[in-house]
Amino acid sequence: MSILTLAFDADDTLWHNETLFAVTSEQIGALLAPYADSDNLHRRLVETERRNLRLFGYGVKGFTLSMIESAIEVSEGRVSAREIQAILEAGKKLLAHPIELLPQVRESLEGLAKKHNLMMITKGDLFHQESRLAMSGLGDLFSAVEIVSEKNAETYRKILRRYHLDAEDFVMVGNSVKSDILPVLEVGARAIYIPYEITWELEVAELGNPDPSRCRRCQSIAEVAGTVAEFFQTV
Amino acid sequence: MSILTLAFDADDTLWHNETLFAVTSEQIGALLAPYADSDNLHRRLVETERRNLRLFGYGVKGFTLSMIESAIEVSEGRVSAREIQAILEAGKKLLAHPIELLPQVRESLEGLAKKHNLMMITKGDLFHQESRLAMSGLGDLFSAVEIVSEKNAETYRKILRRYHLDAEDFVMVGNSVKSDILPVLEVGARAIYIPYEITWELEVAELGNPDPSRCRRCQSIAEVAGTVAEFFQTV
Numbered sequence A, B: 001m002s003i004l005t006l007a008f009d010a011d012d013t014l015w016h017n018e019t020l021f022a023v024t025s026e027q028i029g030a031l032l033a034p035y036a037d038s039d040n041l042h043r044r045l046v047e048t049e050r051r052n053l054r055l056f057g058y059g060v061k062g063f064t065l066s067m068i069e070s071a072i073e074v075s076e077g078r079v080s081a082r083e084i085q086a087i088l089e090a091g092k093k094l095l096a097h098p099i100e101l102l103p104q105v106r107e108s109l110e111g112l113a114k115k116h117n118l119m120m121i122t123k124g125d126l127f128h129q130e131s132r133l134a135m136s137g138l139g140d141l142f143s144a145v146e147i148v149s150e151k152n153a154e155t156y157r158k159i160l161r162r163y164h165l166d167a168e169d170f171v172m173v174g175n176s177v178k179s180d181i182l183p184v185l186e187v188g189a190r191a192i193y194i195p196y197e198i199t200w201e202l203e204v205a206e207l208g209n210p211d212p213s214r215c216r217r218c219q220s221i222a223e224v225a226g227t228v229a230e231f232f233q234t235v
Helices: A018-035 A038-056 A060-074 A081-096 A105-115 A126-136 A153-162 A177-186 A221-233 B018-035 B038-056 B060-074 B081-096 B105-115 B126-136 B153-162 B177-186 B221-233
Strands: A005-008 A117-123 A144-148 A170-174 A190-193 A215-217 B005-008 B117-123 B144-148 B170-174 B190-193 B215-217
Touching: A018 A038, A018 A060, A018 A081, A038 A060, A038 B081, A060 A081, A060 B060, A060 B081, A081 B038, A081 B060, A081 B081, A105 A117, A105 A221, A126 A144, A144 A153, A153 A177, A170 A177, A170 A221, A177 A190, A190 A221, A215 A221, B018 B038, B018 B060, B018 B081, B038 B060, B060 B081, B105 B117, B105 B221, B126 B144, B144 B153, B153 B177, B170 B177, B170 B221, B177 B190, B190 B221, B215 B221
Parallel strands: A005 A117, A005 A170, A117 A144, A170 A190, A190 A215, B005 B117, B005 B170, B117 B144, B170 B190, B190 B215
Antiparallel strands: none
């Protein structure tokens, strides 16, 4: 068998992310409560994010700008400079937040790195993801790190070409059906889906019933080694 | 002679950038004029940008957040939500601004691409720089595009390793002494400096008196072909 490449998503696969955004969104919601009822507010925050995605891309800086924009909109211009400053500070706190690895991440990756070639493939803000990888202390476990602006089939095809990898020898591990699973199956590689406790509304997608010899669901990263072994006994 | 790789910076080397930031900064300055005198204001805007650079990295989104932060600071919280909205809109306008190529860029690159391997190496926001490259219509001229979070000697060493390039066969072309010239000379490659009409204050550096067989200054990209020919006749 040729050398396998296991590629890992980062946010919510290796370290906590969406829970931090959720806490921040809630704090901003509380701050803006005088200006709008909370259901309406949440819907409008998500709408602003969605609308700005084509201009901002993913990441904390775009999120913060969208939150400021929403605050001005929902308050009809009544939000104060101090309240906007609080939103700015919340965004900066998110950017500077220490990395909290998910359970068993380090030991699982160390075990997998002995047998396989490991990569990290994450989307989001280049500068912030590099900072987080450095903070995580996991950098040395990956032979390559790809920070991309979008994870679609074309992105994965480019990465396979760039590293001269065969889709048959490539397994992607991640928590997003939309970004880590469906496009990977589309290019003929395999995928392991590890759901995170919450999913960002703009990442929700249906997994359907994929072929279990190409795609499996795990409860945690500790199950990846066993799942990879099963994949390659069944082909 | 082996195949030469010519790598181009993008902002202010291939297309206008800093002039757009300068116009936007001036508009924001005018907006905030009621709160601070203009010299003091400019100094504080630049200070905020510099202070936030380690958290935000380069790019329009970080710039916009820094401008909002400055507006709240210099006005001591008196800036209105509508004024902050105007800053946000100015940032969005910068992000969506059409690409304006510098003179002779397309024809020069097309000529150079017939003889040499061309790359683009730019820092800044991944998502925004990819959008701009797509808008520029220049994408097909480059065999590789590297969007990096910082341009120092280590960045260039990594790129040379990644593409299996010899520093002797690599020439970087750009408008920033700090990012495109000095670190390139440090890794033993050659560099062509093409000054842009203005330089961002956080990019200013002294060129000194580099060896003319390793580093030359050109007036425009149209002179690159001749300068490259001179470089490799003198070695």
